[in-house]
Amino acid sequence: MIKILPVFSRKLSHVCSLKPYKETKWLMPYGNPTGIYVYNCVADQKVPVILNDPHIATWYSCGPTVYDSAHVGHASCYVKLDIIQRILKSFFNIKLVTAMGVTDIDDKIIKKGQETKTDFRTVAKQYEHEFWLDMASLNVEKPLIISRVSEHINSIEGFVKKIIDSGMAYVTPDGSVYFDTSKFPSYGKLQRMQDSGEPSNDHKRNKMDFAIWKGHKPGEPSWNASWGEGRPGWHIECSAMVSKIFGSQIDFHAGGIDLQFPHHENEEAQSCAYHNTSQWANYWIHVGHLHAKGDSKMSKSLKNTISIPSLLETYSADTFRMACLMSNYRYPMEYNDKVMKTAEETLKKFKFFLKDVLVYVNNNATQSGEYKDKLLDDLQKAEDATLEFLKSDFDTASCIYNVLSLISNTNKIMKMHDKDYYPVPVILIAEYVTSLLAKFGITLKESAQGDISNTLIDTLVDFRHTVRLNALIRKDKELLSACDIVRDKMKSMNVQINDSNKMPSWVSAK
Incomplete structure (x- = not known):
């Protein structure tokens, strides 16, 4: 006893x-x-x-x-x-x-x-x-x-x-x-x-x-x-x-x-x-x-x-x-569209990041990969902070915001891949993010899309991306408007396209 x-x-x-x-x-x-x-x-x-x-x-x-x-x-x-x-x-x-x-x-x-x-x-x-x-x-x-x-x-x-x-x-x-x-x-x-x-x-x-x-x-x-x-x-x-x-x-x-x-x-x-x-x-x-x-x-x-x-x-x-993760378990939590949309957008940030990492690591750049000590330091600090937050009455909200900050810093590095290329620390950060979310019970499953459906979406997104790039070069407003219509139509079908990167990516919007 x-x-x-x-x-x-x-x-x-x-x-x-x-x-x-x-x-x-x-x-x-x-x-x-x-x-x-x-x-x-x-x-x-x-x-x-x-x-x-x-x-x-x-x-x-x-x-x-x-x-x-x-x-x-x-x-x-x-x-x-x-x-x-x-x-x-x-x-x-x-x-x-x-x-x-x-x-x-x-x-x-x-x-x-x-x-x-x-x-x-x-x-x-x-x-x-x-x-x-x-x-x-x-x-x-x-x-x-x-x-x-x-x-x-x-x-x-x-x-x-x-x-x-x-x-x-x-x-x-x-x-x-x-x-x-x-x-x-x-x-x-x-x-x-x-x-x-x-x-x-x-x-x-x-x-x-x-x-x-x-x-x-x-x-x-x-x-x-x-x-x-x-x-x-x-x-x-x-x-x-x-x-x-x-x-x-x-x-x-x-x-x-x-x-x-x-x-x-x-x-x-x-x-x-x-x-x-x-x-x-x-x-x-x-x-x-x-x-x-x-x-x-x-x-x-x-x-x-x-x-x-x-x-x-x-x-x-x-x-x-x-x-639930973004709230404190001991205090009241409000259920409304604003709260749920915020959670949905946060989840999409994680999904986009993980897809963008795959694009970044597998790009067709000619330069050799290098280490980035600052990124590795950021990762270690995030890991240490996560443990401290969880030790303090299971503070999951601080964990989520902490990891979002790590993702933001990593995104800045990935957008500069024409100058430098750091696949090792970037993939380690992606692995940490995936592991962390899994430990919290987040599955990161896309909405009921089979492999065939995902392939069709990949093809459509790639095609739209090519058309949009050409339209931007030629300043073709009509084609750009058509690309926007496709993007909005896909969003209504729970597929959100990310146009912020040089390579196209998409996630389930649900």
């Missing part, structure tokens, strides 16, 4: 009905520092990532409640978490053991089944299948372990019983079981508050107490337990499944910012009670909301959602991932 040492603390003032809050601490694990710093909501600052084994880390993500289709708000969360996982694995050589919980027993699923006159298990299976298809379409890697609530009922029941036996939970007359927050002094440490108001129902002793087992109601699925018939509460499901897989402590626990309270707060409390420890999850990763317009969170209740297939009809998975 990882030993822990208190290093960060914080005190809160009295606010409204919040009762005096006991000083809370984030407990820094003993072990091996990774050099990474990540924001921790308990410490309210960036803290060092320390692992028991320097090359192995455990990670649990709260997965979907499968009662309906996923939307772009969900996509934003899971793509950003996928990016962070890829960073840990690809840049820091950490073997990440990933697990995700799927809530397939829940009030909303039962309600959807009743409304559609469908068994709740059929509803859950349908939407879970759809969820994994959506994630695959966004190039989100599947977790190594998928745990479904329906497959862990016995573990959950045992988890609840141990908390009851410890005196940290109580059974109510309707067969429900509530966690007694008054017996857990650290309750509220994730969101840094406690509410001393009146209980919200007759069965609860304290307002902040929460159900870890729900008593049976007619017409709803239920399971027999030693204290009565019923089904698991939402919060207890993740705690029991994570504990079964990873034991008494987990390195990373992730989800959307809306899960910080009450879901993650309750998970931490009941898990600490179960394992008799002061800290269960060492690092909480919370992703900011996706906003549809202004300050409106994208959610089904507001009826402002966009389905993932609808997103991919307009923009590619790479474009959406680039938008």
Whole structure:
């Protein structure tokens, strides 16, 4: 077991009905520092990532409640978490053991089944299948372990019983079981508050107490337990499944910012009670909301959602991932045409650069290739800066702008190839850019164009380029106008032509 040492603390003032809050601490694990710093909501600052084994880390993500289709708000969360996982694995050589919980027993699923006159298990299976298809379409890697609530009922029941036996939970007359927050002094440490108001129902002793087992109601699925018939509460499901897989402590626990309270707060409390420890999850990763317009969170209740297939009809998975990379994972991200067009243009800069490098390296110049120390220095500085940005709470936006600057400097050198020729450093920079984007999960695939289609486009672009050069020499405005029409027509078909180089190039505009 990882030993822990208190290093960060914080005190809160009295606010409204919040009762005096006991000083809370984030407990820094003993072990091996990774050099990474990540924001921790308990410490309210960036803290060092320390692992028991320097090359192995455990990670649990709260997965979907499968009662309906996923939307772009969900996509934003899971793509950003996928990016962070890829960073840990690809840049820091950490073997990440990933697990995700799927809530397939829940009030909303039962309600959807009743409304559609469908068994709740059929509803859950349908939407879970759809969820994994959506994630695959966004190039989100599947977790190594998928745990479904329906497959862990016995573990959950045992988890609840141990908390009851410890005196940290109580059974109510309707067969429900509530966690007694008054017996857990650290309750509220994730969101840094406690509410001393009146209980919200007759069965609860304290307002902040929460159900870890729900008593049976007619017409709803239920399971027999030693204290009565019923089904698991939402919060207890993740705690029991994570504990079964990873034991008494987990390195990373992730989800959307809306899960910080009450879901993650309750998970931490009941898990600490179960394992008799002061800290269960060492690092909480919370992703900011996706906003549809202004300050409106994208959610089904507001009826402002966009389905993932609808997103991919307009923009590619790479474009959406680039938008996620260019934002900070902890803060809200707005989804609108301006944001997506900016991401699309950024992606095109990378694509054009890589194509232009191939043209540059394979040109018909007669001079011999030389090294360019400044370019190699720029490359080394970019590599070093990337690592530092990622060590600082996974700052992918700074990484992208840093690499764009490297590309800009390299483009200037390539445009001077009539004087000097530096194929080695240029191709090394291109290889670095390709590798970096791949590590972030960018595939750089062109839109559904087969080899034959690409060859036809190459032929058309080459022909247009020859015509345009002749028109420029002869100052033939009519021919130049015709070339512009072809360029605009191709753009409407998601093919963007680059006329800024002596050799023609094109990329998918989607």
